[in-house]
Amino acid sequence: MSESPTLRRMRHETRRRSLRIAQIERLTPSMIRVVAGGDDLEGFHSGAPDDHVKVFVTTADGQSAMRDYTPRRHDAAAGTLTIDFFDHVGGPASDWARAAKVGDTLEIGGPRGSQVIEGPIAHWLLIGDETALPAIGRRIEELPEGATATVIGAVPEAADEQAFDSAAHVDARWVHRTDATDPAPLLAAIADLQLEPNTFVWIAAEAGVARALRDHFLQGHGLDKAWIKAAGYWVAGQADSSAKDLEQG
Template sequence: MKHAITRIRHALHWRDLTVRRTEHVTPRMLRLTLAGEALAGFTSLSPDDHIKVFAPGEAGQTERRDYTPRRFDAAAGELVVDFALHEAGPVTAWARGAKPGDAAQIGGPRGSAVVPHDFDWWLLVGDETALPAIGRRIEELPAGTPVTSLVAVTGPEEEQRFETAAAHQAVWVHRPPAQAADPAPLLAALETFVPPAGEGFIWIAAEAGVARALRRHVLEVMRHPAPWLKAAGYWVQGQADASEKLEA
C-alpha cells in the first residue's frame, strides 16, 4: 500500500563492544565509533531507531539512555553513535571521557518504523538531539528526492554537512541553549516553509513542548495529513531520561 509505514520488531540483544574511535563532529556533538564481534546480526532499518547505551552511574548503578544508530558498517564491524553534549547526564559524561579501547555496552534496537521512500518530498525538523536521525535520513534518501531540514543549534559552529544524493536544502536556526525548550525559533522557520508539489512526509523531534507546538502547526495550520507526520519529544525540560511519543 502506498505510503504505508511498516513496523518491524527485532529480537533484543545486549552487545559488549569496544570504543574504536572518538571525534568531535562539531564542538557540541561527539561521535563514538564502537566495534566488536557482538555487532554480528545488528539490524537498524530506520534512521530514527533507538538503541540503549549503558554507562556507570552513582552507587554502582547502571544508567541507560536512548541514542540513534547514526551509521552501521557491517563489513567493518563498526557502529557510529553521536552524542549531543548539551546535557550533563551520566551517559553523556561517560561519552565525554571515552577513549579508544574502552568497553561499551548497548542494547537494541527493539524495533523499526520504516517509512517508505515513495513520498514526493520530506521535511525534517528538530534540534541538536535530532541531528543524528536527521543526518542519517538525509544520507539514506534516494537520489534527487527533495528534502528540507529545519534544525535549531546554538550557532554556526554547530552546523553539519551531509553527503547525500538527495536534493537537500538545509535551514539552520541559531538560538542560545537557554531557548532550547522555546518553540518560537523553530516555529518561525516552519512558518516560512513552502511545501513542494505532491505528497510529503514530515518528521519532528525536539524537546517535548517544542515538538508538540510544531506538530500542532503542521496539523492545524498546514493541514498536513496526520498519517504522513511523525513527531516525538526526544527530551523533556526539567526531567532526566524522559521522552514523549506524540501521536493522534
C-alpha cells in the same frame, strides 16, 4: 486522492552487546562521535533512521544508567556502529562519552524494533534540535539519488551546524537559538514554508517544541496525520524521559 504513507513495523532480536571503541571524534562543540565494533555486533540490525538503542553507562558515583541513542550509521561490512552523543551538562551518557577513550567498552542493547516509513513521498521535511541530528543525518545519507529533502535544524551557534553527505538534493537551513524548550525560533523558521505535494514532515525535539510544530502543520496547513511523524526526544525538567509518539498529544 493520492496514496498515503504507511509505517511498516519491524521487530529485532533484543540483546545486550559489548563493543570496543575504535574511534572518537569531537564532531562539533556539542556533539561527540563514537565508532565501535567487535564480534558482538554480529546480527545487529537497524531498519529505520530514527531507531534507538539503549546505551548503558556507569556514572561517576558508581550507579548504572541507560539512555536512548540513534544508531547513526551501521556498517555491517566493516563491523562498526557509529553513535553521536549530544554533549550536555549533567547527562550520564554525555559524561561517559566525554571521558571515553579508544579501546574502552561501549555497552548497548537493541534496537527492539523499527518503524519504516513507506509510500509515495516526493519530499522530506526534517525538523529538529541537536538530539534529532543523528536521525536526520542518517535519513539524509540513506536517501537515493533524485530524492529531495529540506532540513531545519535548531542549534546554539554556527559551529554546531553539521554537513551531511547524500546522493539526494538537500536544502539545509539552520536556526541559532538559546532556549531549546522555546518553539518560537523554529515556528518562525517554518512560518512561510510552503509544502509541496507529497511532503512527509518528520519532527523531533523537546516534547513541547515538537508538539507545537506538529500542531502548526496539522492546524495551520491542514496536513493529514498520515504525512507527519513527531516525537519528543526529551522532556524539559524530566531526566531520561521522552515522548516518542505524539500522535495522541
